[in-house]
Amino acid sequence: MQVAKSITVKVSKRINRDKFLSLRNFFNTYQTIARFYYSYILENSLEEKLVSGEITSKDLKNILHQKLYRQIRETFDIGSQTVQEIRDTVVGVINSYAQLVKNGKKASLPKVEEFTVRLNHPRVVSVFEHGKEFDFFFKVKVNGDKRVAVPIECGEMQKQLLKDALNGKYKIGAFQLVKRDGWFYFVIPIKKEVEIKQKYDGVVGVDLGLRYNAVITLLYKNGKITKVEFLKYRKLMHKIRELWYRIDELKSMLPEGQNTSKRIQRLWKRIRRINDWIAHNVSKKVVEVAKENNSMIAMENLKRLYPVKGKNSRKNNRRISNWIRGKVVRYTIYKARWEGIRVKLVNPKNTSRICHLCGAEGFRKDAIFVCKHCEHTYNADFNASVNIGIRATLPNAKGCVNHPVGLIALQSHPF
Ligand SMILES: [Zn+2]
Structure with a gap:
């Protein structure tokens, strides 16, 4: 059986101001682009086509790519990997809504205030251990394809889990950058295969x-x-x-x-x-x-x-x-x-x-x-x-x- 878990770590409050602004800027740009995709879908009733089965979610991704990708790359100074990640996040949101409706559930279109910021590991974010001052540095590719080393603090358990994951003990999914109470955290999904024990004392x-x-x-x-x-x-x-x-x-x-x-x-x-x-x-x-x-x-x-x-x-x-x-x-x-x-x-x-x-x-x-x-x-x-x-x-x-x-x-x- 495959089991999943997520590790939450905090961006250190001792991060320097420039780095913090870059990270925040990246987060906001991500949201802007996501809303851009999202409103295009609604304006063209693509969610209805997804529900009726006229298009698949793969079609939806292609349509968005053809119609908006170039424009987005020209407007925003952000990497192509990230732009695709944003598109997939938005399609994911719309798709889970469409699945609900298809299964006869009463669902209303999600009112998305904040999209999940997904960061591909290791292409968009990579992890470096830091010995003394901080637990880790996460190097994040932000606007302008610039890489920012974000200092991370976490508990002992999170630290060990993340180390083990990096050493290949667990599978690592896409990192998520989330904002809670005005501060930033990373959520890292990990997975492993587990056999439920049969014998107990x-x-x-x-x-x-x-x-x-x-x-x-x-x-x-x-x-x-x-x-x-x-x-x-x-x-x-x-x-x-x-x-x-x-x-x-x-x-x-x-x-x-x-x-x-x-x-x-x-x-x-x-x-x-x-x-x-x-x-x-x-x-x-x-x-x-x-x-x-x-x-x-x-x-x-x-x-x-x-x-x-x-x-x-x-x-x-x-x-x-x-x-x-x-x-x-x-x-x-x-x-x-x-x-x-x-x-x-x-x-x-x-x-x-x-x-x-x-x-x-x-x-x-x-x-x-x-x-x-x-x-x-x-x-x-x-x-x-x-x-x-x-x-x-x-x-x-x-x-x-x-x-x-x-x-x-x-x-x-x-x-
Ligand atoms: Zn008794």
Whole structure:
């Protein structure tokens, strides 16, 4: 199976002014040319012809080349490789719209504010390692076919991934230059072939809850729970709730017929960012534990979540945490796949109602689970996470009956 991932690195803030201006200029020229292609397509209804099948996307590329290429080269001081890359980017955007319409989906023409700036590696951008001051230099062919060495900063993990990719361990796709909050970043897609492992020594059960963002337990093949981690981002969750309330407040003050505003959207964006950060960190931890212990991962299948009940504030809490939970699951699958680790999504029904030790029913008292049969008490989320792990490996088992020491029954299970 082929798996993909992308590395994001930042243009160093210590870049000198001339270089920064060249890069920005190049970015803007790219956008101008892309919009030029785009409006030509719309003016000549070429997107309709693509939808009806009268022309193919290859035809579209040819038409654009014949009609506009020379004019663009004469107007803008930019390399032919880049001009073709821009044309292909625009055709890509139009083509994915056409495919949607063809498949009967209701789609409207994309309102493109910013096109993805794709840079062919190694023709348009090449990478140089830099020992001390910066992590890398990216030499980018900008306007006038001039090459600018852009200083790059990145984290240790990104650095290693990029080095490995350059050494041929992964396939590298076209680099993307993106602008976020007024600054530039490069996104580098990489790919590799992966075989999902078949044999494991344990299972990492993950409970994604309200009280904790995640409880991670490692159920080892000897039937023992050998690792437990409680992850909680209390301050960030509090921040999200605060932002959420502020959005509600702003919404109630909007004029009739209007359901959002620039300010509200900005707040959403901040929430999204915090969510992303939490989901990224939780999933990273889960995959780390699984990798270190040669274990597969078990999580709840979120489609089977129960309907929302209760008071409004609880409802909101649940909505916020569901949102993050969805992200954690997606990111975990994505990160685990890269490592060749299997993620099994299990039906979460009753995982918080049965005792992980004896399988009998119990009840929750706030954060505590009390078993009616063996009378043990546990942290409720911990109990659920073990049950999720058990369910992934022994789908029909309810706890592990009559074995108070641990889950010995799992010993015989091959995982
Ligand atoms: Zn019990």
